[in-house]
Amino acid sequence: MRIAPKWVGLCLAAGLLLGGVAGCAHRPPPVAPWQREHLSKRALRFDADLQEDRFRQHWLGSREGADLGFGQPGGGCGCN
Amino acid sequence: MKRAALLVATTGVLAAASAAVAGDYVVVRGAYYREASTRVIQPIVEVERESPSGIDVGAHFLVDAITSASIAAGTAIDNVFTEVRDEVGLRVRMRWARSDATIAYRYSAESDYWSHGIGVSYGRRFWGDTGAVRLSAGRGFDTMSARGRTPECRPGMSAVTCPLDSWYAGVNYTQILSPVWLAQVSYELAYLDGFQGNLYRAAPNFGYEVVPDKRLRHAVAARSAYYFPQTGTGVQLFYRHYWDAFPGGDDASALDPWALRAETVEGRVYQEVTANLELRLLFRYHWQNHAQFWCDAIAIPGCYAPGSTYYSTDPKLGALTTKYPELKVVWEAGAMRDLPFFRWFAGGSFEVSYGYFLQTTSFGGAHLLQAGYRLPY
Numbered sequence: 001m002r003i004a005p006k007w008v009g010l011c012l013a014a015g016l017l018l019g020g021v022a023g024c025a026h027r028p029p030p031v032a033p034w035q036r037e038h039l040s041k042r043a044l045r046f047d048a049d050l051q052e053d054r055f056r057q058h059w060l061g062s063r064e065g066a067d068l069g070f071g072q073p074g075g076g077c078g079c080n
Numbered sequence: 081m082k083r084a085a086l087l088v089a090t091t092g093v094l095a096a097a098s099a100a101v102a103g104d105y106v107v108v109r110g111a112y113y114r115e116a117s118t119r120v121i122q123p124i125v126e127v128e129r130e131s132p133s134g135i136d137v138g139a140h141f142l143v144d145a146i147t148s149a150s151i152a153a154g155t156a157i158d159n160v161f162t163e164v165r166d167e168v169g170l171r172v173r174m175r176w177a178r179s180d181a182t183i184a185y186r187y188s189a190e191s192d193y194w195s196h197g198i199g200v201s202y203g204r205r206f207w208g209d210t211g212a213v214r215l216s217a218g219r220g221f222d223t224m225s226a227r228g229r230t231p232e233c234r235p236g237m238s239a240v241t242c243p244l245d246s247w248y249a250g251v252n253y254t255q256i257l258s259p260v261w262l263a264q265v266s267y268e269l270a271y272l273d274g275f276q277g278n279l280y281r282a283a284p285n286f287g288y289e290v291v292p293d294k295r296l297r298h299a300v301a302a303r304s305a306y307y308f309p310q311t312g313t314g315v316q317l318f319y320r321h322y323w324d325a326f327p328g329g330d331d332a333s334a335l336d337p338w339a340l341r342a343e344t345v346e347g348r349v350y351q352e353v354t355a356n357l358e359l360r361l362l363f364r365y366h367w368q369n370h371a372q373f374w375c376d377a378i379a380i381p382g383c384y385a386p387g388s389t390y391y392s393t394d395p396k397l398g399a400l401t402t403k404y405p406e407l408k409v410v411w412e413a414g415a416m417r418d419l420p421f422f423r424w425f426a427g428g429s430f431e432v433s434y435g436y437f438l439q440t441t442s443f444g445g446a447h448l449l450q451a452g453y454r455l456p457y
Contacts (some may be wrong), residue, residue: 029208035259037183042358042410043314043350044305046254046264051124051140052433055111059120060146061445065396066322066342066368068270068297070197 103130109452115437116444118148134175142167144190165190179204183233192279195222199248210256218248226279233275234293235389244274260307270297271327281393284381289392291338292373297324312352320344322368335372338388340397354420356415362435368401378442395441406435406448428455 031039040050061067106127113120124142131137144165166316171184181202188195205211222244226230233242252266277291301320308314322342346364353359373390374397375383384391410431417426430453437446 004269027209031208031210031256034206036309038309039256039262040258041307041314041350042360043307043316043348044260044262046303046316049108051109051126053450054124055109055122055141055144055271055450058122059446059448060114060366063396063437063439063441063446064149064342064366064368064400064402065318065340065371065394065398066299066344066366068268068299 090329100268100274103128103457104134105454109450110364113446114448115446118443118446120147121145123224130315136173136175138165138171138173139427140169150300163190163192165193173409175407178206189288192227193222193224195220212254214250214252216248216250218246219369220244220246220248222246224279232290235290242275242279244272245274247271260309260373261305263304264302266299267299268299268301268371271295272297274383277392278394282395283384283391285379286377286388286391289394290390291392291397292326292390294325294327296327307350308339314345314348314350316348316350318344318346318348337371337373339372340368340370342366348419349397356412358410360406360410360433362404362406362408364402364404364406366400366402368400368403371397376397379392395443397442400440403438404435406433408433425455427457428453 038044057067095104105386107125108125108126110125111122113122122142122144126138126140126451129136130226139456144167145162147162165188166185167188169184169186171182173180173182179202182200184199185195185196186197186199190199195415197218197220201214201216203212203214206213206300209351223241225241225243228332231242233239248268248270250266250268251437252264254262256265272295276287276293278297279288281289283289299320299322301318303316303318303319305314305316321342322344326336326338335353344364344366346362349361351361355428367436373388374392374394376398377383377391377393408431410429412429413425413427415426416422432451435448435451437448439445
């Protein structure tokens with residue numbers, strides 16, 4: 001059985017990630033609690049615009065083919 | 081389902097960072113999308129309430145008013161219509177010391193398309209709350225019908241309504257690397273089974289389109305954010321790779337009817353202009369090849385061989401590139417606290433954005449205008 005190179009790559013990446021996480025357990029955290037003043041900035045948050053993301057997903061999902069495809073409700077508008 | 085899953089996947093994923101942000105809020109937004117063939121107006125209201133007991137509740141309601149001239153979407157039939165879609169979502173999150181779990185439900189309805197979605201997620205923080213892993217899963221149940229005819233949901237199988245079932249799974253890992261730098265990697269998988277085309281779109285000489293009824297979709301993504309305190313400038317970079325396949329087939333083979341690949345990159349620059357005013361400049365670039373079964377039947381009417389199993393004129397299944405520049409302004413409304421009546425809005429923030437979506441498909445360019453107000457309470 002031939003294993004696709006991309007699956008080998010994914011497994012390797014997952015292994016490195018898990019190894020890195022395990023290794024982190026023996027090191028102090030990179031940021032102390034009193035060093036977090038900037039982390040609430042919009043620029044440092046990936047979840048700051050949920051409503052914007054929802055609308056963006058709607059129009060990108062109907063105009064590009066690389067959306068994951070579920071949760072794009074809509075038939076009559078030609079959005080499928 | 082994707083909306084619910086995305087919401088689940090993103091809400092609280094950076095709990096370590098977002099813990100400093102008030103969780104109770106009301107958001108009112110409006111979005112306007114305009115291109116040659118389609119206009120969409122979408123008002124939305126969303127509310128979230130965090131409870132000291134560790135159980136949070138959120139809900140949203142939105143309306144899509146869509147006016148579409150489908151000839152420009154590549155169909156053979158000129159047709160103009162307006163349709164309204166209503167969507168409501170509810171989510172409940174339970175928080176513990178280092179972890180949280182969320183369950184979300186979404187229902188969407190329009191005159192010919194109904195969709196139920198449920199999503200669950202579990203997140204855990206560790207390493208001094210600087211790392212967070214989140215697992216998400218979802219399930220979608222869509223049903224659609226065609227006005228004025230009984231469609232073939234699969235070749236030779238006519239029914240009043242066509243189903244589309246979907247499954248979703250995702251994992252992401254977020255790491256705070258320094259007081260001003262963080263990164264995230266993610267993997268998402270979706271499986272779709274059912275009617276995945278458009279019940280009104282047709283291909284010349286063939287009739288209503290037929291696309292493969294099963295699709296396995298993957299996406300890996302990485303993003304990073306960095307902030308420069310001296311200038312109040314933030315930068316975010318995002319990369320995503322997508323691929324899909326017909327389940328059970330050899331996706332490396334030309335026989336796979338899907339085998340669509342896509343690359344997306346996006347950059348954002350945030351600039352604090354004053355203590356209350358922030359600008360965000362965004363640029364997104366997307367490239368994809370075409371689904372292997374697809375050909376441009378509008379430009380080349382005979383490109384589908386007689387007897388073809390699948391045929392579609394859907395532009396988004398073809399090779400395309402899109403570019404999207406956008407400018408957004410966010411204003412914290414504290415300056416309104418001394419104004420009669422308007423002081424009610426002083427605790428929140430207003431935002432407005434404009435972007436132009438450039439497409440190489442027959443859809444052409446599109447204007448996007450969004451405005452909103454967010455009030456923590």
